[in-house]
Amino acid sequence: MQLSREALLAAYRQMKIIREFEERLHVEIQTGEIAGFTHLYCGQEAVAVGVCEHLSPADKIVSTHRGHGHCLAKGCDVNDMMKEIWGSREGLCKGKGGSMHIADVTKGMLGANGIVGAGAPIAVGAALASRVDGPGPDGLKIAIAFSGDGACNQGTTFEAMNLAAVTKAPCIFVFENNHYSEHTGVSYAVGTNQDIASRAEAFGMKAWRADGTDFFAVHDTMREVLDYVRAGHGPAAVEFDTERFFGHFEGDPQRYRGPGELDRIRATRDCLTRFRASVKGAGLLSDADLDAVDDDVMAAIEGAVAAARAAARPTPEDVLADVYIAY
């Protein structure tokens, strides 16, 4: 652990923001105020934060349908995201995208994506754009493709890994293995003995594996991976073993879970609880420090929900806007 007190607090705050953003949506969705399909990221916060904290806005990420955590970690505004999920015309995407299509290109966030497996080729394109620009003082700008254990079975992901390998594109394939692709277990759906990283290795890439519920493991692993890719060695991959605290989508009855499974993973595999224990044990932060962050985050989420409720609704005329720049 070489992180400063400020960096530790920032990482904790970012993970806590994602957690409470999602926990609040889980509650608000029951009221019927939020339209459409929502897929919550709770449980996987250490991955989004441990990856994105190393990135600048010029580094790109492409996300998944479970994208709120990636968006927040890459710098999308909390209020603008909440307004988007509420369908407001003041939302980050003016109410046109919703939960599955949040993007902010100015932050290097090239979009959550409703199509499982669609993101990896797009990330390779962003990495090829970096290759055109060449390295800056800190090495190459990189692109990250977030994929789940579901997307690792799409042919698009294989095409993307191969294209990145043959072009030596500075692309990192981050696989978040939360053990479920929708409602199907990884032991059934991932044919390579449940080992996703080995697929990247089969394309000639260097691959890492780490515990995605341990923020420090994610942080340290990504430091290594990023140094390797920014130096121009070509693409790389990481598989993070993580947990999904909610269902595939909000409303999922989760009948596929084992007895006591949710209680067990919340008790033993919660990245926020583990972070608190680590920093307290090492004497880096106190309960008071972390509780102060918690209070601050709860107020921020409360404010975001209030702002989303009060935000302007779109008008029928808005349907026609922004299909083309000029037509």
Added chain:
Amino acid sequence: MSNMMYRAAVLSTIMEEMERDPNVVVLGEDVVGGMGTEGGPEAIGGIWSTSTGLYDRFGATRVIDTPISESAIVGAAAGLALSGKRPIAELMFADFIGVSLDQIWNQIAKFRYMFGGKTRCPAVIRMAYGAGYNAAAQHSQSVHQILTGMPGLKVVMPTTPADVKGLLRTAIRDDDPVIFLEHKALYATTGEVPDDRDFMIPFGHARLSRAGGDVTIISSGLLLGMCEAVADKLKGEGIGCDVIDLRTTSPLDEETILDSVEVTGRVVVVDEAPPRCGLGADLCALVAEKAFSSLKAPPLQVTPPHTPIPFARELESAYLPSVDKIEAAVRRVLAWR
């Protein structure tokens, strides 16, 4: 002006735009050709000769030879475009959109709308389309029917070398995604092309290739030449045909079509794609809705039948529209009382 082939107009426009703008990047299968072989890079230079010499001139970062991975090609174009580049992706055959359709339809076409108008995706997806080479059902299709119906895409199908030049330059400089359809049976045709390196043709402006005033024939691509042949023949009989080359199917130049139909009252749409839910049906509906009072006969479409494209020479000929079929349709709308 220079006399050049349709395919040379493609290549020279890409070359000029890559020289002008360092953000223009080319990618696709065999766009270099020969990578990883004893023959070496540029051993082929693209099977349509539309990328020959680009790799030697601009190098591997801007001329990206890809594996046979159409989803990755179009997806990479999407990522390049979102990252500030102007990719020109090539699908060797238009039929291969099937492999990459998610990236075209769910990604590139929708980014700007889904992201609230805050992004631009200036990608050009070029592809060779069309029948005439007995290449059968998976290497001969006209795909504008599928792509024109997708909001967010612009769809261009040039007929002449000059239009290739003007429309491809517009496509590359356009900030929206553009599908650029090149008819493979037109690649070797020649024509006069302006030398001006800023020569551009705006989208949504059809070209009146024959003016007559008695009947309106609408087409684009390979079949336009057949429409012109019919018009030239009927002119000898004192029958005047307006022949409209659409140039782009999205956006559509409704004004030129409706202006012509208001004068002629008789319309034939000639299209290389099958008849159901296609361009012909679309344009017949357009004139029925917006020029009904001018019509003197039911609008007709001349298209292939609702079948896949067959292989044998006799079968492909029977399948495709022809000068005779177009002439028969024109005479039918003229004879309507």
